[in-house]
Amino acid sequence: xxxxxxxxxxxxxxxxxxxxxxxxxxxxxxxxxxxxxxxxxxxxxxxxxxxxxxxxxxxxxxxxxxxxxxxxxxxxxxxxxxxxxxxxxxxxxxxxxxxxxxxxxxxxxxxxxxxxxxxxxxxxxxxxx
Numbered sequence: 216x217x218x219x220x221x222x223x224x225x226x227x228x229x230x231x232x233x234x235x236x237x238x239x240x241x242x243x244x245x246x247x248x249x250x251x252x253x254x255x256x257x258x259x260x261x262x263x264x265x266x267x268x269x270x271x272x273x274x275x276x277x278x279x280x281x282x283x284x285x286x287x288x289x290x291x292x293x294x295x296x297x298x299x300x301x302x303x304x305x306x307x308x309x310x311x312x313x314x315x316x317x318x319x320x321x322x323x324x325x326x327x328x329x330x331x332x333x334x335x336x337x338x339x340x341x342x343x344x
Contacts, residue, residue: 218268220334223326225269230320232272233260237313240304248300249292254282255302279303 236258243255257278262270281303288297 217334220327220330222269223323223330225265225271227320227323227327229260229262229270229272230316230323233262233316234313234320236260236275237309237316240302241306241309241313244302244304244306244309246302247287247290247292248282250284250294250298250300252300253280254300255304256280257302257304 240257246255248254259276259278260272261274261276263273264270282300283303284298285301286297287293287299290299293299
């Protein structure tokens with residue numbers, strides 16, 4: 216029973232970090248950089264399985280710093296041709312990731328909650344015996 220709590224806790228922690236990365240990507244989707252600089256780099260969570268079950272975040276990979284060039288001549292960071300650099304992040308893709316990460320996080324917390332309830336019920340049986 217404790218193994219299920221431990222495994223679900225690692226899953227919840229990994230999904231929480233994925234939620235953090237996705238929310239960071241969404242928050243920076245409209246960041247503007249000069250054409251001479253790098254665009255905000257999308258974050259990708261890299262998860263690795265653990266030998267005794269569960270997962271851990273083994274790193275965060277970064278997307279391309281190239282981004283997209285868009286014309287915005289009124290922006291203070293625009294170059295002489297009126298271009299700025301913005302991240303090449305797809306909002307609809309990020310929203311899909313957000314939903315998946317949220318559901319995975321909720322599912323792992325539900326496992327922890329149910330396993331805790333089963334453990335408490337087992338303790339109550341021991342008290343009544």
